[in-house]
Amino acid sequence: MQFREGEITHEFQGQPHTFKFKYRDPWxxxxxxxxxxxxxxxxxxxxxxxxxxxxxxxxxxxxxxxxGKRWWEIQDQLPRKHGLPHCFLPLHLWLDKGKVSKTTKKHPIVLRAAFLxxxxxxxxxxxxxxFIGCMPIVCNPNDTIESEDDTPSSVExxxxxxxxxxxxxxxxxxxxRKRSHHGDTLKCGDxxxxxxYPGFLxxxxxxxxxxxxxxTRGAQAKHSCPKCLAPKLELSHLAKDFVSRTQHGMIHDFKQAKHMNYSSRLNILRDVGLHYVKNALWKINNSSPYEAYSYDMLHAFDLGEWGKHLWPLITEKVLKHSKNKISRNMRQIPRWRGLKHFSAAAEIDxxxxxxxxxxxxxxxxxxxxxxxxNSSLVHCVRTSAVLRALAGLRIVRQDHLELYKEFLVKYEKWFSNEHDKSFNYPKHHNLIHLPEDVENKGCTESYSTRPGEGFHQQIQQAYDQTxxxxxxxxxxxxxxxxxAIARIRMFIDIHDQHLSSLTSAEDLTDGAEPPPAPVVSMANYALGCQELVISEKAEFRNCIAAKVFCSSLRVYLDLTATCEIDEGDRPTGFLTxxxxxxxxxxxxxxxxxREKTDxxxxxxSFHNSPRYDCVxxxxxxVTFGRLEYVFSCKDAEGQKCDLALVRKFEDSCWRPKxxxxGCRVLREKEYGFVLLKYLIRGCHLIxxxxxxxxxxxxNDLVDNDAFIRFFLDK
Incomplete structure (x- = not known):
């Protein structure tokens, strides 16, 4: 694929502006x-x-x-004739402006195959x-849609x-463009x-x-949402239905404004939140930009709804009376694999x-x-976290979408009590479009901008080599x-892998017969970081419950474990x-x-601090417990079992302010033993x-599996 050269000239304030760019042919x-x-x-x-x-x-x-339903709708519109199958070829468009140096910005365009x-x-x-090419950055790159409104200078x-x-x-x-309407015949890889028929889904x-x-127009315009015609003053209404933008309707409004004088044209377009611009995607079939625009968990929620709006509201309200207490409390949260640990969360700039x-x-x-x-802010944050967890599920069920809509109504109820904060902004309003996006295009992982954000690093690395x-x-x-290098490397790896598999088969079977099937282990756990073997009479310096360990272990093996371990496999006598x-x-x-591992x-002393995770x-x-001691016990005849001494928890009657x-509070109970095969997964207790x-x-928000187990299916 070679890059081609493109050039456009456009007039602004009486002066022609020429933009040159290079691009790849997407077909x-x-x-x-x-x-x-x-x-x-x-x-x-x-x-x-x-x-x-x-x-x-x-x-x-x-x-x-x-x-999703949208692919179905497009596929059903394609010709159904005997002979060659007609197929929709959905595309995924990503583009974003980012810095490659302190003073330079680039605007890469990336295409992905949504049919993979x-x-x-x-x-x-x-x-x-x-990488298709770079979009020219026009005028002042610091201007954003946040500063755009309906004034004539801003509109121009x-x-x-x-x-x-x-x-x-x-x-x-x-x-x-033409292929999206009439199709193109190809002999595929199969x-x-x-x-x-290509199109942007x-x-x-x-x-x-x-x-x-x-x-469409910017955040301060009368109608700023790219997907519907919600008025600016009603963007905080999450339980209300608004008229959706359709490609047919927007083209009709554009053509109607085309025959008007300047002032009438501005009025018509202002009422539908459009600029007088002929959209390039209108001519590509099955590529409505309003339906293709998708809810983005990264920018719309993590950086927007939560990071830009709710988090500053929390720090403002809490730090006003309890300075540094948020950071202190965050430091005390137990560490968890995959979860960042914060030492100064409230001071993050x-x-x-x-x-x-x-x-x-x-x-x-x-x-x-x-x-x-009974703080409304706590309820507001919790409801937003539930919405985030529901929207972030890899497999979304129809009942999850119904629950999401219920929590939207609750969310509107709780944030309406925060009178010193206005929720009339587009990223808040976009929450109502998420169920529609999931139904039409699958889970939010299908259209997240997170994979594309890594491309900024590639552009920056390439820029540093110029x-x-x-x-x-x-x-x-x-x-x-x-x-070119990556493609060569791929074919070499495939070739090496093929040769390696042939060699392995010959080594295992001496070239006489197919290799045997691999042995599959049914165990749900594995042990690591082995310490020195000791006897059951040894001094347990690392065990919190050392005083009751020996007697309790013997009672457990002799009585409790008789129905859990086969008699021929249960260790007896002297134990190591x-x-x-x-x-x-x-x-x-x-x-x-899918299979997951905790x-x-x-x-x-794990990195100079004690760490005892919970299960x-x-x-x-189901019950919860903290791992205090994990060990294998073995008798003189070689009978062995794997156990854990745990500090068990039970529900507490204490409640926070x-x-x-979904709030669940546990309190510590007695110690006890449990066979490792009865542990389901880890859990994060705060x-x-x-x-x-x-x-x-x-903590039912630590990952999606915990959210479903401890909140949705409890």
Whole structure:
């Protein structure tokens, strides 16, 4: 794929402005993907409907893009004739403005194949995103949609930017325009000839780019939402339905304004929140920019709704009376694998979306005792966290969407009590469009901007290799070289892998017969960090319950474990113990039914601090416990079993100042033994901080599996 040169000229304030750019032909890239035999088995040609038996109900589920309804609707409109199959070829568009140095910004455009599974589409390498080109940055790059309104000067500048934007897109996507209407016949990687109709199903963009691709007005305009015609003063209404934007309706309004004088044209377009710009995507079939614009968890929620609005509201209200207490409480939160630990959370000046997301997961226990009784802010934050968790599920069920809509109503109720904060802003309003996006395009992972954000780093690395003069052609050449190297590397790896598999088969079977099937272990755990073997009479310096350990262990093995361990496998007599400080606990996630592993610690000095993680025990109902000692016990005849000494928890009658929905408080109970095979998964318990140290909150937001187990299915 070679880059081509493009040029457009547009007049602004009586002066012509010329913009030169380089771009790749998207159709050439699509042909490479579709005809690639290594990806033939991964390409999704047709949409599917997925259902789940849940109790006595059959519930529709959404995960990949092809499970959404929009692909179905487009596919059903295509010709159905005998002979070659006609298939919709959905595309995923990502573009964003980012810094490559302290003073320089670039605006890369990336295309992804939405007809590939997310693991392939969102990864780098063959089948991943392709760099199409750089969008010219017009005028002052510091101007954003936040400062755009309906004043004539603001409209004139914003309209100029949109016109340049869409003229560039018009040139870049010229090759797929006719093919989107009439199709093009290709012999695909699976040796079947198909008639393919490309179109844009998903735009993964932030708010500013969404307004640019849709040609709509900025955040301060009368109608600023790219998906509907919600008035500016009603953006906080989450339980109200608004008129949706449609491509047919917007084209009609544009054509109507075209025949009006200047003042009448401004009035018509202001009432529908449009600029007088001919959208380049209107001419591409099945590519409505208003339907393709998708809810982005990174910019709209993590950095927007939570990071820019709710988090500053919390720090303002709490720090006003309790300075530094948020940071102090956050420091006391137990560490957890995959969760950032904060030493000065309230003093963070800048944070990325992942940081804000981790703060949201554990902020409520840190602020609930610092705010008044039955605080609406606590309920507001909790409801937003539940909305975030529901929206972030990898497998979304229809009942999850119904619950999401219920929590939208609750969210509106609680934030209406925060009278010193206005919620009339677009990213808050966009919450009502998320269920529609999930139903039409699958789960939010399908259109997240997170995979594309990593491309800014690639552009920055390429920029650093230039001489910092006329950098676009140099960046393009560097990208071409890197793609060529990656493709060569891929074929070498495939060849080496093939040779390695043949060699292994010959080594195992001496070339006489196929290799034997691998042995599969059914154990759900593994042990690590082995310590020295000791006897049961030894002094347990690392065991908190050392005084009762020996007698309790013998009672457990002789009495309690008789029904849990076969008599021939139960250790008896003199025992030797092998302690471990790490437990790998494998379980099936109830979110997407994939295998997950928790790495749990039972260590008196893990990075110079004691760490004793907590687990969920398979009882009826399930119980919680803290790992105090993990070990294997073995007798003289070699009989062995793996056990853990745990500090068990039970429900506490103590309640915080504000009991939020789903709040569960546990208190420490007695010690006890449990076989490791009865541990389900790890759990994250947060101390009540201002209460005594023996009570804990269950953190049901630490991951999606915990959210479903401890909140949705409790």
């Amino acid at each position: 050439e890239w699509l042909v490479d993907i579709v005809t690639d035999p290594t990806l033939a088995s991964s390409i999704i040609w047709y949409p599917v409907e997925k259902y789940l038996h849940h109790g006595n109900m059959i519930i529709r589920i959404y995960d990949e893009v092809n499970t 599974p997310s693991e392939t589409r969102n990864a780098s390498g063959n089948g991943g995103g392709v 500048l914003a309209q100029f930017k949109r016109e340049v934007y869409h003229k560039v897109l018009h040139v870049i996507f010229r090759s797929i 040796k079947i000839r198909r008639v393919l 998903i735009h993964s963009v932030d708010g500013e780019e969404g307004c640019a691709t849709c040609g 800048f944070a990325d979306g992942n940081t804000f997301r981790d703060i949201l997961k554990c902020i409520i226990p840190c602020i609930v005792q610092l705010l008044p009784h 001489n910092f003069k006329n950098t676009d052609p140099q960046i393009i050449q560097i990208d071409e070289n890197q793609e 113990l092998t302690p471990y400080q790490c437990l790998y606990l494998t379980y099936m996630s109830v979110e997407d039914w 790495i749990l610690r039972c260590n008196p 969920v025990i398979n009882t009826n109902p 504000t009991k939020w929905e 101390p009540t901080l201002d209460k005594d140290k023996s009570t804990y909150y269950v």
